[in-house]
Amino acid sequence: xxxxxxxxxxxxxxxxxxxxxxxxxxxxTDSLAGVENKSTTTVALDFGRMTFPEQSLVLYLFxxxxxxxxxxxxxxxxxxxxxxxxxxxxxxxxDCFPALxxxxxxxxxxxxxxxxxxxxxxxxxxxxxxxxxxxxxVPIVMCDAxxxxxxxxxxxxxxxxxxxAVTSRSV
Amino acid sequence: xxxxxxxxxLLDADAGPVVRPYSVTYGRTRPRSTLDLMTMLLATGRTPxxxxxxHAVALDLCRSATSVAEVAANLQQPVVVAKVLLSDLIAWDxxxxxxxxxxxxDLQTMKDLLDGLRKLQFASDPDRSEDPDxxxxxxx
Numbered sequence: 001x002x003x004x005x006x007x008x009x010x011x012x013x014x015x016x017x018x019x020x021x022x023x024x025x026x027x028x029t030d031s032l033a034g035v036e037n038k039s040t041t042t043v044a045l046d047f048g049r050m051t052f053p054e055q056s057l058v059l060y061l062f063x064x065x066x067x068x069x070x071x072x073x074x075x076x077x078x079x080x081x082x083x084x085x086x087x088x089x090x091x092x093x094x095d096c097f098p099a100l101x102x103x104x105x106x107x108x109x110x111x112x113x114x115x116x117x118x119x120x121x122x123x124x125x126x127x128x129x130x131x132x133x134x135x136x137x138v139p140i141v142m143c144d145a146x147x148x149x150x151x152x153x154x155x156x157x158x159x160x161x162x163x164x165a166v167t168s169r170s171v
Numbered sequence: 172x173x174x175x176x177x178x179x180x181l182l183d184a185d186a187g188p189v190v191r192p193y194s195v196t197y198g199r200t201r202p203r204s205t206l207d208l209m210t211m212l213l214a215t216g217r218t219p220x221x222x223x224x225x226h227a228v229a230l231d232l233c234r235s236a237t238s239v240a241e242v243a244a245n246l247q248q249p250v251v252v253a254k255v256l257l258s259d260l261i262a263w264d265x266x267x268x269x270x271x272x273x274x275x276x277d278l279q280t281m282k283d284l285l286d287g288l289r290k291l292q293f294a295s296d297p298d299r300s301e302d303p304d305x306x307x308x309x310x311x
Contacts (some may be wrong), residue, residue, distance in 0.1 A: 019266030045250070047240045052287030059284060060209055060238060082276055082284070106184045152292040166278060169268055 002115040002145040003063035003087050004046045009151035011048025011061060045073065055115075059155075068098035083162045084110040085154055087145065090121045093131055100132065109162045111139045113154045200251055202258035204268065208240040208250065210255060211269035217262040229256045230265055 007015045046063035062077050064070055066086075078084065086099045096112070103110040114128055123131070125140040134140065141157045144150045212233045219226070224248065232242050243253035261264040 016241065045240075047244055048200040049241070050291075052284065052291075054290070055287045057280065057284055057287060059287075060240065062208065062240070079207055080209060080276075082281065147294045149292060152288055152295065156285065156288045156292060159281055159288060163278070163281050163285065166281070 002089060002117075003065075006085070006087055006113075006115075006143075006145040006151050006154070007046045007048040007061050009146060009148045010050055012051060013049050015063075016047045017044050035059045046155065066099045068102070071102060072088055072099075074099075074102055078108050080105060081108065081157045084108055085158055086110055086112050088112055088114045088128065088132075090114060090116070090123055090128075093128070094129075097130065100134065109158075109165050111141055111154065111158045112159055113141045113143045113157075115143075115145045116142055196252055196255040199255050199311050202251070202254035204258040204261050205267065206254045206257060208238065208243075210239045211236050212239065212242070212261075212266050213237075213269075215265055215267055217263070217265050219260070219265050220258075222263070222265075223256075226256055226260060230254065230260055233257075233260075233266055236269070 004015060004017075012144050019075060034156055044065075046061075048061040048063075050059040050061070051057075064073050084099075086096050086103070088096050100110075100112075102108075103130070112128065112132070112134055114123065114125070116122065125142065128134070128140055129136070139157050139161050143154050208253075213236045214230055214233045218230075222230075225248075229242055229246060232245050239253060239257060240250070242257060243311045246253055246256075257266060257268075261268055
């Protein structure tokens with residue numbers, strides 16, 4: 001919830017949506033008929049881009065649904081990824097458990113961003129940490145996914161966290 | 172033999188993909204090369220003699236370095252379909268692919284990125300909304 005909004009807030013291009021077909025990865029068949037029978041089980045993938053000309057860098061942002069049946073997509077996306085933002089909707093805190101578990105297991109650095117909707121429930125970062133049993137080394141950032149500045153802050157927190165993790169690992 | 176009746180009002184891209192996704196790949200769901208979503212592609216300038224219209228569109232999208240994800244989104248096709256088309260183009264020497272995605276980006280790259288993000292954030296400060304840097308970053 002809000003991931004498309006978050007990507008949109010920072011992307012220089014209008015977020016593109018493509019789809020990955022669940023059955024193709026699951027079955028691995030070349031049968032056209034087999035694929036078509038199940039072609040309804042597609043999943044949207046949000047995609048945004050940020051260019052930093054001064055640094056000659058391009059940052060790609062991918063947004064995928066948080067349900068664990070999409071793990072196969074996270075696998076591909078997390079290959080070579082700098083890190084991940086787990087965007088939490090306070091109305092459905094428990095929805096992010098699969099994502100937290102995935103990144104913990106794979107050793108992928110992540111931050112938890114709590115999307116504060118105007119009418120959503122307000123929690124403190126400590127309450128969110130308690131509720132989701134998030135390790136104290138993982139940053140929790142409150143954000144407004146619609147706001148460019150706020151969304152950029154989330155990305156800065158992530159990169160800072162990744163840098164810290166990488167440098168402390170190599171010491 | 173015509174793929175569509177001639178009175179079919181498929182006028183432009185708004186009509187959506189003209190053919191079913193897996194028709195353009197002849198039912199193939201496995202690309203010939205190992206491509207991931209962030210693999211960068213670049214046209215070599217070579218035009219394969221026998222390619223489908225979808226190949227031509229994909230090739231055109233790679234005139235400047237472009238990621239697999241971006242091609243898939245612009246083709247309005249599932250990622251797997253884009254990968255199959257792109258891997259054909261690679262096999263025909265019409266495209267070259269960038270190095271495979273590395274597992275750990277180097278420290279300097281991350282520091283540069285952090286620097287870029289901080290500048291962007293500074294530029295998007297509401298009190299500095301007229302900052303020219305912002306326009307520069309959005310340009311293209």
